Amino acid sequence: MSKTLGVIGLGSMGFGAALSALRRDVSTWGFDLNPHTCERFAAEGGKVAGSLADLARHSDVVLVLVVNAAQTESVLFGDNGIAAHLKPGSVVVTAATVDPTLPPQWEARLAERKIFLIDGPVSGGAAKAAAGEMTVMASGTPEAFAAAGDLLQAYAGKIYRLGDKAGVGSTVKMVNQHLAGVHIAAACEAMALGIRAGAHPDELYEVICNSAGMSWMFQNRVPHILAGDYTPLSAVNIFVKDLGIVLDAARKLAFPLPLASAAHQLYLGTAAAGHGQEDDSAVIKLYAALTGIELPQGKEAA
Structure with missing residues:
Protein backbone atom coordinates (compact mmCIF):
# COMPACT_ATOMS: atom_id res chain seq x y z
CA MET A 1 0.00 0.00 0.00
CA ALA A 166 18.66 14.86 14.29
CA GLY A 167 20.59 18.14 14.39
CA VAL A 168 23.19 17.49 11.72
CA GLY A 169 20.86 18.52 8.92
CA SER A 170 20.11 21.81 10.66
CA THR A 171 23.82 22.37 11.27
CA VAL A 172 24.55 22.07 7.54
CA LYS A 173 21.58 24.33 6.71
CA MET A 174 22.91 26.88 9.21
CA VAL A 175 26.26 26.95 7.37
CA ASN A 176 24.42 27.34 4.06
CA GLN A 177 22.47 30.31 5.42
CA HIS A 178 25.68 31.87 6.73
CA LEU A 179 27.12 31.78 3.23
CA ALA A 180 23.90 32.82 1.49
CA GLY A 181 23.39 35.80 3.80
CA VAL A 182 26.95 37.02 3.49
CA HIS A 183 26.98 36.56 -0.30
CA ILE A 184 23.76 38.54 -0.81
CA ALA A 185 24.99 41.37 1.40
CA ALA A 186 28.34 41.40 -0.43
CA ALA A 187 26.59 41.44 -3.82
CA CYS A 188 24.51 44.46 -2.78
CA GLU A 189 27.54 46.28 -1.39
CA ALA A 190 29.58 45.58 -4.52
CA MET A 191 26.85 46.76 -6.87
CA ALA A 192 26.36 49.92 -4.81
CA LEU A 193 30.09 50.63 -4.95
CA GLY A 194 30.19 50.12 -8.71
CA ILE A 195 27.19 52.39 -9.28
CA ARG A 196 28.69 55.10 -7.05
CA ALA A 197 31.98 54.90 -8.95
CA GLY A 198 30.22 55.32 -12.30
CA ALA A 199 29.93 51.81 -13.74
CA HIS A 200 26.78 50.98 -15.69
CA PRO A 201 24.81 48.49 -13.57
CA ASP A 202 23.90 46.13 -16.42
CA GLU A 203 27.44 46.04 -17.76
CA LEU A 204 28.85 45.58 -14.26
CA TYR A 205 26.54 42.61 -13.71
CA GLU A 206 27.48 40.97 -17.01
CA VAL A 207 31.21 41.33 -16.43
CA ILE A 208 31.14 40.02 -12.87
CA CYS A 209 29.01 37.04 -13.94
CA ASN A 210 31.84 36.09 -16.28
CA SER A 211 34.65 36.79 -13.83
CA ALA A 212 36.12 35.27 -10.70
CA GLY A 213 34.11 37.49 -8.36
CA MET A 214 30.80 35.91 -9.37
CA SER A 215 28.76 33.94 -6.82
CA TRP A 216 25.45 32.14 -7.30
CA MET A 217 23.75 34.73 -5.09
CA PHE A 218 25.24 37.60 -7.09
CA GLN A 219 24.01 36.03 -10.32
CA ASN A 220 20.57 35.30 -8.88
CA ARG A 221 19.81 38.46 -6.86
CA VAL A 222 21.35 41.31 -8.84
CA PRO A 223 18.75 40.97 -11.64
CA HIS A 224 16.15 42.00 -9.04
CA ILE A 225 18.15 45.19 -8.50
CA LEU A 226 18.55 45.80 -12.22
CA ALA A 227 14.80 45.42 -12.74
CA GLY A 228 14.00 47.61 -9.74
CA ASP A 229 11.73 44.79 -8.59
CA TYR A 230 11.90 43.93 -4.91
CA THR A 231 8.93 41.58 -4.83
CA PRO A 232 9.97 39.18 -2.05
CA LEU A 233 11.11 35.82 -3.32
CA SER A 234 13.11 35.62 -0.09
CA ALA A 235 12.59 38.56 2.25
CA VAL A 236 15.10 40.65 4.18
CA ASN A 237 13.47 39.49 7.41
CA ILE A 238 14.33 35.88 6.60
CA PHE A 239 18.01 36.72 6.93
CA VAL A 240 17.41 38.81 10.02
CA LYS A 241 16.14 35.52 11.48
CA ASP A 242 18.55 33.06 9.87
CA LEU A 243 21.77 34.97 10.50
CA GLY A 244 20.50 35.48 14.03
CA ILE A 245 20.36 31.69 14.37
CA VAL A 246 23.89 31.43 12.97
CA LEU A 247 25.24 34.01 15.41
CA ASP A 248 23.45 32.49 18.40
CA ALA A 249 24.89 29.06 17.60
CA ALA A 250 28.37 30.49 17.14
CA ARG A 251 28.14 32.34 20.44
CA LYS A 252 27.39 29.05 22.23
CA LEU A 253 30.53 27.62 20.61
CA ALA A 254 32.62 30.71 21.45
CA PHE A 255 33.26 30.95 17.70
CA PRO A 256 33.89 34.37 16.08
CA LEU A 257 31.87 35.28 12.99
CA PRO A 258 32.82 38.84 11.99
CA LEU A 259 31.52 38.54 8.41
CA ALA A 260 28.15 37.10 9.45
CA SER A 261 27.88 39.77 12.17
CA ALA A 262 28.46 42.57 9.66
CA ALA A 263 25.95 41.08 7.21
CA HIS A 264 23.37 40.68 9.96
CA GLN A 265 23.68 44.37 10.81
CA LEU A 266 23.01 45.23 7.16
CA TYR A 267 19.80 43.16 7.15
CA LEU A 268 18.74 44.69 10.47
CA GLY A 269 19.42 48.17 9.12
CA THR A 270 17.47 47.46 5.94
CA ALA A 271 14.53 46.13 7.97
CA ALA A 272 14.66 49.14 10.29
CA ALA A 273 14.49 51.40 7.23
CA GLY A 274 11.15 49.79 6.33
CA HIS A 275 12.25 47.17 3.79
CA GLY A 276 12.00 44.01 5.91
CA GLN A 277 9.19 42.49 3.83
CA GLU A 278 10.93 43.22 0.52
CA ASP A 279 13.26 40.91 -1.38
CA ASP A 280 16.62 40.42 0.35
CA SER A 281 18.33 42.25 -2.52
CA ALA A 282 16.76 45.39 -1.00
CA VAL A 283 19.87 45.59 1.18
CA ILE A 284 21.18 47.79 -1.63
CA LYS A 285 18.51 50.35 -0.66
CA LEU A 286 20.33 50.87 2.62
CA TYR A 287 23.47 51.78 0.67
CA ALA A 288 21.39 54.07 -1.56
CA ALA A 289 20.05 55.87 1.49
CA LEU A 290 23.56 56.27 2.93
CA THR A 291 25.32 57.36 -0.26
CA GLY A 292 22.64 58.94 -2.44
CA ILE A 293 23.22 56.62 -5.40
CA GLU A 294 20.38 56.25 -7.89
CA LEU A 295 19.21 52.66 -8.26
CA PRO A 296 17.77 51.18 -11.47
CA GLN A 297 14.03 51.72 -11.75
CA GLY A 298 11.50 49.16 -12.91
CA LYS A 299 7.96 48.18 -12.10
CA GLU A 300 8.32 49.65 -8.59
CA ALA A 301 8.55 53.13 -10.07
CA ALA A 302 5.91 52.58 -12.72
Missing part, protein backbone atom coordinates in the same frame (compact mmCIF):
# COMPACT_ATOMS: atom_id res chain seq x y z
CA SER A 2 1.44 3.39 -1.03
CA LYS A 3 2.28 5.94 1.62
CA THR A 4 0.58 9.31 2.00
CA LEU A 5 2.40 12.62 2.37
CA GLY A 6 1.09 15.50 4.44
CA VAL A 7 2.46 19.02 3.96
CA ILE A 8 1.93 21.60 6.68
CA GLY A 9 2.65 25.13 5.48
CA LEU A 10 1.57 25.81 1.90
CA GLY A 11 3.70 28.90 1.46
CA SER A 12 5.94 29.46 -1.55
CA MET A 13 8.12 26.42 -0.85
CA GLY A 14 5.55 24.19 0.84
CA PHE A 15 3.05 24.71 -1.97
CA GLY A 16 5.70 23.81 -4.54
CA ALA A 17 6.74 20.72 -2.57
CA ALA A 18 3.13 19.55 -2.30
CA LEU A 19 2.49 20.09 -6.02
CA SER A 20 5.70 18.25 -6.90
CA ALA A 21 4.51 15.26 -4.87
CA LEU A 22 1.12 15.34 -6.63
CA ARG A 23 2.85 15.36 -10.02
CA ARG A 24 4.74 12.25 -8.94
CA ASP A 25 1.44 10.50 -8.19
CA VAL A 26 1.86 10.65 -4.43
CA SER A 27 -1.33 10.94 -2.41
CA THR A 28 -0.83 14.34 -0.76
CA TRP A 29 -2.71 16.22 1.94
CA GLY A 30 -2.07 19.88 2.70
CA PHE A 31 -2.84 22.26 5.54
CA ASP A 32 -2.40 25.99 5.84
CA LEU A 33 -4.05 28.77 7.82
CA ASN A 34 -4.61 30.73 4.60
CA PRO A 35 -7.93 29.60 3.03
CA HIS A 36 -6.96 30.98 -0.40
CA THR A 37 -3.81 28.85 -0.45
CA CYS A 38 -5.82 25.78 0.50
CA GLU A 39 -8.30 26.50 -2.31
CA ARG A 40 -5.42 26.75 -4.80
CA PHE A 41 -4.05 23.42 -3.61
CA ALA A 42 -7.45 21.75 -3.89
CA ALA A 43 -7.82 23.13 -7.42
CA GLU A 44 -4.57 21.36 -8.32
CA GLY A 45 -5.96 18.04 -7.13
CA GLY A 46 -4.59 18.02 -3.60
CA LYS A 47 -6.56 17.01 -0.53
CA VAL A 48 -7.03 19.75 2.06
CA ALA A 49 -7.18 18.89 5.74
CA GLY A 50 -9.53 20.81 7.97
CA SER A 51 -7.11 20.72 10.91
CA LEU A 52 -3.66 19.56 11.93
CA ALA A 53 -5.25 16.52 13.57
CA ASP A 54 -7.12 15.68 10.37
CA LEU A 55 -3.91 15.84 8.32
CA ALA A 56 -2.03 13.73 10.86
CA ARG A 57 -4.64 10.98 10.78
CA HIS A 58 -4.35 10.68 7.00
CA SER A 59 -0.55 10.89 6.66
CA ASP A 60 2.33 8.43 6.91
CA VAL A 61 4.98 11.16 6.47
CA VAL A 62 4.40 14.80 7.38
CA LEU A 63 6.59 17.57 5.97
CA VAL A 64 6.48 20.60 8.29
CA LEU A 65 7.56 23.57 6.18
CA VAL A 66 6.66 26.56 8.33
CA VAL A 67 8.59 29.76 9.07
CA ASN A 68 10.52 29.12 12.26
CA ALA A 69 11.14 27.00 15.34
CA ALA A 70 8.21 28.43 17.30
CA GLN A 71 5.76 27.52 14.55
CA THR A 72 7.33 24.08 14.20
CA GLU A 73 6.94 23.38 17.91
CA SER A 74 3.34 24.57 17.81
CA VAL A 75 2.57 22.27 14.89
CA LEU A 76 4.19 19.32 16.64
CA PHE A 77 3.21 19.74 20.27
CA GLY A 78 0.77 22.64 20.59
CA ASP A 79 -2.96 22.47 21.07
CA ASN A 80 -4.24 19.92 18.57
CA GLY A 81 -0.64 19.38 17.36
CA ILE A 82 0.14 16.44 15.14
CA ALA A 83 2.16 14.43 17.67
CA ALA A 84 -1.00 13.44 19.50
CA HIS A 85 -2.70 12.23 16.32
CA LEU A 86 -0.02 10.51 14.21
CA LYS A 87 -0.03 6.74 14.26
CA PRO A 88 3.06 4.92 15.61
CA GLY A 89 5.68 4.45 12.91
CA SER A 90 4.84 7.73 11.21
CA VAL A 91 7.60 10.13 10.20
CA VAL A 92 7.80 13.88 10.73
CA VAL A 93 10.22 15.87 8.56
CA THR A 94 10.99 19.31 9.99
CA ALA A 95 12.20 21.69 7.29
CA ALA A 96 12.41 25.19 8.79
CA THR A 97 15.80 26.75 9.46
CA VAL A 98 16.24 26.39 13.22
CA ASP A 99 18.84 26.25 15.98
CA PRO A 100 20.53 22.83 15.53
CA THR A 101 20.03 22.03 19.22
CA LEU A 102 16.23 21.88 18.80
CA PRO A 103 15.67 18.91 16.41
CA PRO A 104 17.25 16.39 18.84
CA GLN A 105 14.77 17.58 21.48
CA TRP A 106 11.86 17.11 19.09
CA GLU A 107 13.23 13.72 18.07
CA ALA A 108 13.25 12.53 21.68
CA ARG A 109 9.72 13.78 22.40
CA LEU A 110 8.32 12.15 19.27
CA ALA A 111 10.16 8.89 20.01
CA GLU A 112 8.15 8.62 23.22
CA ARG A 113 5.12 8.21 20.97
CA LYS A 114 6.97 5.83 18.64
CA ILE A 115 7.05 8.50 15.92
CA PHE A 116 10.22 9.12 13.90
CA LEU A 117 11.76 12.49 13.10
CA ILE A 118 13.96 13.45 10.18
CA ASP A 119 15.76 16.78 10.56
CA GLY A 120 15.37 17.84 6.93
CA PRO A 121 15.78 21.54 6.13
CA VAL A 122 15.61 22.49 2.48
CA SER A 123 17.24 24.89 0.06
CA GLY A 124 16.35 26.06 -3.41
CA GLY A 125 13.59 28.64 -3.06
CA ALA A 126 10.15 28.71 -4.60
CA ALA A 127 11.33 27.90 -8.13
CA LYS A 128 13.19 24.74 -7.13
CA ALA A 129 10.30 23.71 -4.87
CA ALA A 130 7.81 24.04 -7.73
CA ALA A 131 10.07 21.96 -9.97
CA GLY A 132 10.58 19.24 -7.34
CA GLU A 133 14.29 20.05 -7.27
CA MET A 134 14.91 21.25 -3.73
CA THR A 135 18.01 20.13 -1.87
CA VAL A 136 17.21 18.33 1.38
CA MET A 137 19.85 18.29 4.12
CA ALA A 138 18.60 15.33 6.11
CA SER A 139 19.68 13.57 9.26
CA GLY A 140 17.93 10.97 11.37
CA THR A 141 18.01 7.33 12.37
CA PRO A 142 18.16 4.60 9.73
CA GLU A 143 14.75 3.48 11.00
CA ALA A 144 13.33 6.94 10.28
CA PHE A 145 14.57 6.90 6.71
CA ALA A 146 13.31 3.35 6.23
CA ALA A 147 9.86 4.36 7.49
CA ALA A 148 9.79 7.39 5.17
CA GLY A 149 10.46 5.21 2.16
CA ASP A 150 10.57 7.18 -1.07
CA LEU A 151 8.44 10.11 0.07
CA LEU A 152 11.39 12.48 0.45
CA GLN A 153 12.10 11.95 -3.23
CA ALA A 154 8.54 13.07 -3.96
CA TYR A 155 9.46 16.72 -3.43
CA ALA A 156 13.27 16.80 -3.65
CA GLY A 157 15.92 16.86 -6.34
CA LYS A 158 18.87 16.01 -4.09
CA ILE A 159 18.73 14.35 -0.69
CA TYR A 160 21.85 14.33 1.46
CA ARG A 161 21.85 11.88 4.38
CA LEU A 162 24.16 13.61 6.81
CA GLY A 163 24.04 11.56 9.98
CA ASP A 164 22.07 9.12 12.08
CA LYS A 165 20.66 11.67 14.51
Whole structure:
Protein backbone atom coordinates (compact mmCIF):
# COMPACT_ATOMS: atom_id res chain seq x y z
CA MET A 1 0.00 0.00 0.00
CA SER A 2 1.44 3.39 -1.03
CA LYS A 3 2.28 5.94 1.62
CA THR A 4 0.58 9.31 2.00
CA LEU A 5 2.40 12.62 2.37
CA GLY A 6 1.09 15.50 4.44
CA VAL A 7 2.46 19.02 3.96
CA ILE A 8 1.93 21.60 6.68
CA GLY A 9 2.65 25.13 5.48
CA LEU A 10 1.57 25.81 1.90
CA GLY A 11 3.70 28.90 1.46
CA SER A 12 5.94 29.46 -1.55
CA MET A 13 8.12 26.42 -0.85
CA GLY A 14 5.55 24.19 0.84
CA PHE A 15 3.05 24.71 -1.97
CA GLY A 16 5.70 23.81 -4.54
CA ALA A 17 6.74 20.72 -2.57
CA ALA A 18 3.13 19.55 -2.30
CA LEU A 19 2.49 20.09 -6.02
CA SER A 20 5.70 18.25 -6.90
CA ALA A 21 4.51 15.26 -4.87
CA LEU A 22 1.12 15.34 -6.63
CA ARG A 23 2.85 15.36 -10.02
CA ARG A 24 4.74 12.25 -8.94
CA ASP A 25 1.44 10.50 -8.19
CA VAL A 26 1.86 10.65 -4.43
CA SER A 27 -1.33 10.94 -2.41
CA THR A 28 -0.83 14.34 -0.76
CA TRP A 29 -2.71 16.22 1.94
CA GLY A 30 -2.07 19.88 2.70
CA PHE A 31 -2.84 22.26 5.54
CA ASP A 32 -2.40 25.99 5.84
CA LEU A 33 -4.05 28.77 7.82
CA ASN A 34 -4.61 30.73 4.60
CA PRO A 35 -7.93 29.60 3.03
CA HIS A 36 -6.96 30.98 -0.40
CA THR A 37 -3.81 28.85 -0.45
CA CYS A 38 -5.82 25.78 0.50
CA GLU A 39 -8.30 26.50 -2.31
CA ARG A 40 -5.42 26.75 -4.80
CA PHE A 41 -4.05 23.42 -3.61
CA ALA A 42 -7.45 21.75 -3.89
CA ALA A 43 -7.82 23.13 -7.42
CA GLU A 44 -4.57 21.36 -8.32
CA GLY A 45 -5.96 18.04 -7.13
CA GLY A 46 -4.59 18.02 -3.60
CA LYS A 47 -6.56 17.01 -0.53
CA VAL A 48 -7.03 19.75 2.06
CA ALA A 49 -7.18 18.89 5.74
CA GLY A 50 -9.53 20.81 7.97
CA SER A 51 -7.11 20.72 10.91
CA LEU A 52 -3.66 19.56 11.93
CA ALA A 53 -5.25 16.52 13.57
CA ASP A 54 -7.12 15.68 10.37
CA LEU A 55 -3.91 15.84 8.32
CA ALA A 56 -2.03 13.73 10.86
CA ARG A 57 -4.64 10.98 10.78
CA HIS A 58 -4.35 10.68 7.00
CA SER A 59 -0.55 10.89 6.66
CA ASP A 60 2.33 8.43 6.91
CA VAL A 61 4.98 11.16 6.47
CA VAL A 62 4.40 14.80 7.38
CA LEU A 63 6.59 17.57 5.97
CA VAL A 64 6.48 20.60 8.29
CA LEU A 65 7.56 23.57 6.18
CA VAL A 66 6.66 26.56 8.33
CA VAL A 67 8.59 29.76 9.07
CA ASN A 68 10.52 29.12 12.26
CA ALA A 69 11.14 27.00 15.34
CA ALA A 70 8.21 28.43 17.30
CA GLN A 71 5.76 27.52 14.55
CA THR A 72 7.33 24.08 14.20
CA GLU A 73 6.94 23.38 17.91
CA SER A 74 3.34 24.57 17.81
CA VAL A 75 2.57 22.27 14.89
CA LEU A 76 4.19 19.32 16.64
CA PHE A 77 3.21 19.74 20.27
CA GLY A 78 0.77 22.64 20.59
CA ASP A 79 -2.96 22.47 21.07
CA ASN A 80 -4.24 19.92 18.57
CA GLY A 81 -0.64 19.38 17.36
CA ILE A 82 0.14 16.44 15.14
CA ALA A 83 2.16 14.43 17.67
CA ALA A 84 -1.00 13.44 19.50
CA HIS A 85 -2.70 12.23 16.32
CA LEU A 86 -0.02 10.51 14.21
CA LYS A 87 -0.03 6.74 14.26
CA PRO A 88 3.06 4.92 15.61
CA GLY A 89 5.68 4.45 12.91
CA SER A 90 4.84 7.73 11.21
CA VAL A 91 7.60 10.13 10.20
CA VAL A 92 7.80 13.88 10.73
CA VAL A 93 10.22 15.87 8.56
CA THR A 94 10.99 19.31 9.99
CA ALA A 95 12.20 21.69 7.29
CA ALA A 96 12.41 25.19 8.79
CA THR A 97 15.80 26.75 9.46
CA VAL A 98 16.24 26.39 13.22
CA ASP A 99 18.84 26.25 15.98
CA PRO A 100 20.53 22.83 15.53
CA THR A 101 20.03 22.03 19.22
CA LEU A 102 16.23 21.88 18.80
CA PRO A 103 15.67 18.91 16.41
CA PRO A 104 17.25 16.39 18.84
CA GLN A 105 14.77 17.58 21.48
CA TRP A 106 11.86 17.11 19.09
CA GLU A 107 13.23 13.72 18.07
CA ALA A 108 13.25 12.53 21.68
CA ARG A 109 9.72 13.78 22.40
CA LEU A 110 8.32 12.15 19.27
CA ALA A 111 10.16 8.89 20.01
CA GLU A 112 8.15 8.62 23.22
CA ARG A 113 5.12 8.21 20.97
CA LYS A 114 6.97 5.83 18.64
CA ILE A 115 7.05 8.50 15.92
CA PHE A 116 10.22 9.12 13.90
CA LEU A 117 11.76 12.49 13.10
CA ILE A 118 13.96 13.45 10.18
CA ASP A 119 15.76 16.78 10.56
CA GLY A 120 15.37 17.84 6.93
CA PRO A 121 15.78 21.54 6.13
CA VAL A 122 15.61 22.49 2.48
CA SER A 123 17.24 24.89 0.06
CA GLY A 124 16.35 26.06 -3.41
CA GLY A 125 13.59 28.64 -3.06
CA ALA A 126 10.15 28.71 -4.60
CA ALA A 127 11.33 27.90 -8.13
CA LYS A 128 13.19 24.74 -7.13
CA ALA A 129 10.30 23.71 -4.87
CA ALA A 130 7.81 24.04 -7.73
CA ALA A 131 10.07 21.96 -9.97
CA GLY A 132 10.58 19.24 -7.34
CA GLU A 133 14.29 20.05 -7.27
CA MET A 134 14.91 21.25 -3.73
CA THR A 135 18.01 20.13 -1.87
CA VAL A 136 17.21 18.33 1.38
CA MET A 137 19.85 18.29 4.12
CA ALA A 138 18.60 15.33 6.11
CA SER A 139 19.68 13.57 9.26
CA GLY A 140 17.93 10.97 11.37
CA THR A 141 18.01 7.33 12.37
CA PRO A 142 18.16 4.60 9.73
CA GLU A 143 14.75 3.48 11.00
CA ALA A 144 13.33 6.94 10.28
CA PHE A 145 14.57 6.90 6.71
CA ALA A 146 13.31 3.35 6.23
CA ALA A 147 9.86 4.36 7.49
CA ALA A 148 9.79 7.39 5.17
CA GLY A 149 10.46 5.21 2.16
CA ASP A 150 10.57 7.18 -1.07
CA LEU A 151 8.44 10.11 0.07
CA LEU A 152 11.39 12.48 0.45
CA GLN A 153 12.10 11.95 -3.23
CA ALA A 154 8.54 13.07 -3.96
CA TYR A 155 9.46 16.72 -3.43
CA ALA A 156 13.27 16.80 -3.65
CA GLY A 157 15.92 16.86 -6.34
CA LYS A 158 18.87 16.01 -4.09
CA ILE A 159 18.73 14.35 -0.69
CA TYR A 160 21.85 14.33 1.46
CA ARG A 161 21.85 11.88 4.38
CA LEU A 162 24.16 13.61 6.81
CA GLY A 163 24.04 11.56 9.98
CA ASP A 164 22.07 9.12 12.08
CA LYS A 165 20.66 11.67 14.51
CA ALA A 166 18.66 14.86 14.29
CA GLY A 167 20.59 18.14 14.39
CA VAL A 168 23.19 17.49 11.72
CA GLY A 169 20.86 18.52 8.92
CA SER A 170 20.11 21.81 10.66
CA THR A 171 23.82 22.37 11.27
CA VAL A 172 24.55 22.07 7.54
CA LYS A 173 21.58 24.33 6.71
CA MET A 174 22.91 26.88 9.21
CA VAL A 175 26.26 26.95 7.37
CA ASN A 176 24.42 27.34 4.06
CA GLN A 177 22.47 30.31 5.42
CA HIS A 178 25.68 31.87 6.73
CA LEU A 179 27.12 31.78 3.23
CA ALA A 180 23.90 32.82 1.49
CA GLY A 181 23.39 35.80 3.80
CA VAL A 182 26.95 37.02 3.49
CA HIS A 183 26.98 36.56 -0.30
CA ILE A 184 23.76 38.54 -0.81
CA ALA A 185 24.99 41.37 1.40
CA ALA A 186 28.34 41.40 -0.43
CA ALA A 187 26.59 41.44 -3.82
CA CYS A 188 24.51 44.46 -2.78
CA GLU A 189 27.54 46.28 -1.39
CA ALA A 190 29.58 45.58 -4.52
CA MET A 191 26.85 46.76 -6.87
CA ALA A 192 26.36 49.92 -4.81
CA LEU A 193 30.09 50.63 -4.95
CA GLY A 194 30.19 50.12 -8.71
CA ILE A 195 27.19 52.39 -9.28
CA ARG A 196 28.69 55.10 -7.05
CA ALA A 197 31.98 54.90 -8.95
CA GLY A 198 30.22 55.32 -12.30
CA ALA A 199 29.93 51.81 -13.74
CA HIS A 200 26.78 50.98 -15.69
CA PRO A 201 24.81 48.49 -13.57
CA ASP A 202 23.90 46.13 -16.42
CA GLU A 203 27.44 46.04 -17.76
CA LEU A 204 28.85 45.58 -14.26
CA TYR A 205 26.54 42.61 -13.71
CA GLU A 206 27.48 40.97 -17.01
CA VAL A 207 31.21 41.33 -16.43
CA ILE A 208 31.14 40.02 -12.87
CA CYS A 209 29.01 37.04 -13.94
CA ASN A 210 31.84 36.09 -16.28
CA SER A 211 34.65 36.79 -13.83
CA ALA A 212 36.12 35.27 -10.70
CA GLY A 213 34.11 37.49 -8.36
CA MET A 214 30.80 35.91 -9.37
CA SER A 215 28.76 33.94 -6.82
CA TRP A 216 25.45 32.14 -7.30
CA MET A 217 23.75 34.73 -5.09
CA PHE A 218 25.24 37.60 -7.09
CA GLN A 219 24.01 36.03 -10.32
CA ASN A 220 20.57 35.30 -8.88
CA ARG A 221 19.81 38.46 -6.86
CA VAL A 222 21.35 41.31 -8.84
CA PRO A 223 18.75 40.97 -11.64
CA HIS A 224 16.15 42.00 -9.04
CA ILE A 225 18.15 45.19 -8.50
CA LEU A 226 18.55 45.80 -12.22
CA ALA A 227 14.80 45.42 -12.74
CA GLY A 228 14.00 47.61 -9.74
CA ASP A 229 11.73 44.79 -8.59
CA TYR A 230 11.90 43.93 -4.91
CA THR A 231 8.93 41.58 -4.83
CA PRO A 232 9.97 39.18 -2.05
CA LEU A 233 11.11 35.82 -3.32
CA SER A 234 13.11 35.62 -0.09
CA ALA A 235 12.59 38.56 2.25
CA VAL A 236 15.10 40.65 4.18
CA ASN A 237 13.47 39.49 7.41
CA ILE A 238 14.33 35.88 6.60
CA PHE A 239 18.01 36.72 6.93
CA VAL A 240 17.41 38.81 10.02
CA LYS A 241 16.14 35.52 11.48
CA ASP A 242 18.55 33.06 9.87
CA LEU A 243 21.77 34.97 10.50
CA GLY A 244 20.50 35.48 14.03
CA ILE A 245 20.36 31.69 14.37
CA VAL A 246 23.89 31.43 12.97
CA LEU A 247 25.24 34.01 15.41
CA ASP A 248 23.45 32.49 18.40
CA ALA A 249 24.89 29.06 17.60
CA ALA A 250 28.37 30.49 17.14
CA ARG A 251 28.14 32.34 20.44
CA LYS A 252 27.39 29.05 22.23
CA LEU A 253 30.53 27.62 20.61
CA ALA A 254 32.62 30.71 21.45
CA PHE A 255 33.26 30.95 17.70
CA PRO A 256 33.89 34.37 16.08
CA LEU A 257 31.87 35.28 12.99
CA PRO A 258 32.82 38.84 11.99
CA LEU A 259 31.52 38.54 8.41
CA ALA A 260 28.15 37.10 9.45
CA SER A 261 27.88 39.77 12.17
CA ALA A 262 28.46 42.57 9.66
CA ALA A 263 25.95 41.08 7.21
CA HIS A 264 23.37 40.68 9.96
CA GLN A 265 23.68 44.37 10.81
CA LEU A 266 23.01 45.23 7.16
CA TYR A 267 19.80 43.16 7.15
CA LEU A 268 18.74 44.69 10.47
CA GLY A 269 19.42 48.17 9.12
CA THR A 270 17.47 47.46 5.94
CA ALA A 271 14.53 46.13 7.97
CA ALA A 272 14.66 49.14 10.29
CA ALA A 273 14.49 51.40 7.23
CA GLY A 274 11.15 49.79 6.33
CA HIS A 275 12.25 47.17 3.79
CA GLY A 276 12.00 44.01 5.91
CA GLN A 277 9.19 42.49 3.83
CA GLU A 278 10.93 43.22 0.52
CA ASP A 279 13.26 40.91 -1.38
CA ASP A 280 16.62 40.42 0.35
CA SER A 281 18.33 42.25 -2.52
CA ALA A 282 16.76 45.39 -1.00
CA VAL A 283 19.87 45.59 1.18
CA ILE A 284 21.18 47.79 -1.63
CA LYS A 285 18.51 50.35 -0.66
CA LEU A 286 20.33 50.87 2.62
CA TYR A 287 23.47 51.78 0.67
CA ALA A 288 21.39 54.07 -1.56
CA ALA A 289 20.05 55.87 1.49
CA LEU A 290 23.56 56.27 2.93
CA THR A 291 25.32 57.36 -0.26
CA GLY A 292 22.64 58.94 -2.44
CA ILE A 293 23.22 56.62 -5.40
CA GLU A 294 20.38 56.25 -7.89
CA LEU A 295 19.21 52.66 -8.26
CA PRO A 296 17.77 51.18 -11.47
CA GLN A 297 14.03 51.72 -11.75
CA GLY A 298 11.50 49.16 -12.91
CA LYS A 299 7.96 48.18 -12.10
CA GLU A 300 8.32 49.65 -8.59
CA ALA A 301 8.55 53.13 -10.07
CA ALA A 302 5.91 52.58 -12.72
